[in-house]
Amino acid sequence: MKRMLSFIITVVVLTGVMGFTTPGLLDKVRLGLDLKGGFEILYHAEPMDTGGTLTRASLQKTAESLEKRANALGTSEPEVTTEGTDRIRLKIAGVTDEAEVRKKMKEPAVLTFRSVADGDAPGVFSKIELVGSDFVEGAADVQRDNLNRPEISISIKDKDKFAEITERLLGKQLAIYLDETLLSDPPYVRAVLTDGKASISGGYTLDEAREIADTINLGALPLKLTEKYSQSVGATLGKQSLDQTVKAGIVGSLIILVFMMFMYRLPGVLASFALILHTWLLILVFVIADFTLTLPGIAAFILGIGMAVDANIITNERIREEMRSGKSILSSVKAGNKTSFRTVMDANVTTIIVAAVMFAFGTGAVKGFALILIVEIVLSIVTNLYFAHWLLTVLVKAGALKKPKQFGVKESDISAL
Numbered sequence: 001m002k003r004m005l006s007f008i009i010t011v012v013v014l015t016g017v018m019g020f021t022t023p024g025l026l027d028k029v030r031l032g033l034d035l036k037g038g039f040e041i042l043y044h045a046e047p048m049d050t051g052g053t054l055t056r057a058s059l060q061k062t063a064e065s066l067e068k069r070a071n072a073l074g075t076s077e078p079e080v081t082t083e084g085t086d087r088i089r090l091k092i093a094g095v096t097d098e099a100e101v102r103k104k105m106k107e108p109a110v111l112t113f114r115s116v117a118d119g120d121a122p123g124v125f126s127k128i129e130l131v132g133s134d135f136v137e138g139a140a141d142v143q144r145d146n147l148n149r150p151e152i153s154i155s156i157k158d159k160d161k162f163a164e165i166t167e168r169l170l171g172k173q174l175a176i177y178l179d180e181t182l183l184s185d186p187p188y189v190r191a192v193l194t195d196g197k198a199s200i201s202g203g204y205t206l207d208e209a210r211e212i213a214d215t216i217n218l219g220a221l222p223l224k225l226t227e228k229y230s231q232s233v234g235a236t237l238g239k240q241s242l243d244q245t246v247k248a249g250i251v252g253s254l255i256i257l258v259f260m261m262f263m264y265r266l267p268g269v270l271a272s273f274a275l276i277l278h279t280w281l282l283i284l285v286f287v288i289a290d291f292t293l294t295l296p297g298i299a300a301f302i303l304g305i306g307m308a309v310d311a312n313i314i315t316n317e318r319i320r321e322e323m324r325s326g327k328s329i330l331s332s333v334k335a336g337n338k339t340s341f342r343t344v345m346d347a348n349v350t351t352i353i354v355a356a357v358m359f360a361f362g363t364g365a366v367k368g369f370a371l372i373l374i375v376e377i378v379l380s381i382v383t384n385l386y387f388a389h390w391l392l393t394v395l396v397k398a399g400a401l402k403k404p405k406q407f408g409v410k411e412s413d414i415s416a417l
Helices: 002-028 056-072 098-106 159-168 206-219 235-289 295-324 329-361 365-397
Strands: 038-047 076-083 087-093 111-115 127-131 141-144 150-155 175-178 197-200 223-233
Touching: 002 235, 002 365, 056 076, 056 087, 056 223, 127 159, 141 206, 150 206, 175 206, 235 295, 235 365, 295 329, 295 365, 329 365
Parallel strands: none
Antiparallel strands: 038 087, 038 223, 076 087, 111 127, 111 175, 141 150, 150 197
16 A cells, blocks of 8 residues: 555656646757757857967957857857867857858957047047057966955066056056957056056956956957858748657657557556656756757757667566566566666667767767767666666556556466466
């Protein structure tokens, strides 16, 4: 009685949770460009100056600059990632003017230090005193002053030029701009600096100081971006792809569930429930981990479902084989679960290894496919091996499954011991 009660409570609670949360989870799944519509560009990055070096840090900072530019264009959730040692991939949704996006994205970030020119209105700084290339590469750093307040230390290549600027602007403000955006309240020049080094302070928080230091370092390492690849997906085409994929997935899933229930009777119903739980958990992972669902991701999703179905079929066939050999129901279930577990685990582990290699050496869609496939297999092990085996064992021990025909085995097929 206790076993049957635990079975009923487990199934009812999980069914209620899945039924209540699924609509909200589906709405929260982030769709990729191929399903939602948008624009994707792959850039090749190289130093702006001849003989310059391309570092991992400069590539990452350039990617961050691209993301800020995309946000400034009013696009929806831009996705910017670095690939390899010299590539940056940009994905943005809701693009209405692709030419404008291309123009704005490939321009290098322009860092300038500006002073007030004659005729400037209050709060306007139009005279450019220093540009990004005037700074020593990677020299901007966050330190603490005597009162433990954050400040930014910088180094200038031309000491004489910097000395002339600080002498001319002594007691005046020197504003910091990235492109045409003022980064912070303009600091004041407090002394004439002749060694090419300076400290910038202004009541910054630690995060604000780090952001300014990173921006100065980025300005000292401007990269030239060359477009290598691009694709555009219209919103209508993306919606059609999603609708057709969902429709095909629903039809295929229903056929699979009906087949399993027809072939394996009540154990097939339990396997179908485990598959539904598996799918719900995957959607939950997508939302919690903020994964982006793309067509390759859906392909991995379907492949994982197929492997989960195989796991259930292998388990039920092993159980039926044990029954045909004349063993009892409980002995057949235990033996079938044990032998099928080893077979299914071997297949899953080898697939995870292949997917891990794809993730390690692949790029873009290949990485996404591999990651989702790995997550799928892990969830399949949890739901379609451990959980489904537990449900079946509980029912058998509770006496709800007493006859071979409940497993789809005919009495005439059972061998006499």
